Amino acid sequence: MEISDACQAFSALSQTSRLEVLKLLVRAGPAGLAAGKISGALGAPAPTMSFHLKELERAGLILSRKEGRSVIYAADYGGVRDLVDFLLADCCQGDKRLCGPYVIKECA
């Protein structure tokens, strides 16, 4: 992942409405939600939400598909994962003893 891609993704998340959209879609799961449901749920006018959804899609964080008259948006889990990985890549020059306790999750 290029730094400009990561930057665009973080930029997409740097706005309350858009962050709320992603959280909503992460909660909703792969089934996703229609654009109208999203703008309704978050109380934003349709044009405003359309602008934000396009931004999130351009950033590779959500996906869209058409179903009848609706456009269904869903979280792009792969994209989110790539972004997280980018942030911690090459951590401590590869020496995980330095930061491991802070960064590595216990596994179940």
Place this chain on the structure above:
Amino acid sequence: MEISDACQAFSALSQTSRLEVLKLLVRAGPAGLAAGKISGALGAPAPTMSFHLKELERAGLILSRKEGRSVIYAADYGGVRDLVDFLLADCCQGDKRLCGPYVIKECA
């Protein structure tokens, strides 16, 4: 973590210079780097970099300490971790069967 905190953190990362700073500090490890070294390494004037460093610190992504005349900045691994966790909290309403393959990392 409040959504406004997460938003502020993503906002801090939504800018190439600042994202480069965090990557640089993540690579540098807990020892960190002096403000002057950072602005030198990234080719930005001191006031500009000072503005960006303050932004990253305010967002809880880096820490600073004074050493003589220098101010040493280092990645705040706990803060980064909290941010990542926020993004995927309550994923698929807790049913990891839906998105697990995309989100959960294999453990070594």
Place this chain on the structure above:
DNA sequence: TCCATATTTCCATAAATATAAAATTATACT
């Protein structure tokens, strides 16, 4: 075809953010 619904594009305005020069503060050394 005509109408209602769903969403987007266009556009103008408002608001937030980045940049860097100049001035300021703080520390160390002689």
Place this chain on the structure above:
DNA sequence: AGTATAATTTTATATTTATGGAAATATGGA
């Protein structure tokens, strides 16, 4: 005290981004 170094604050300007009304596009049903 005097001087050099390190970093920050102040300030003004330039740039980017968000917002939502009005108009346009696309689909499905009567």
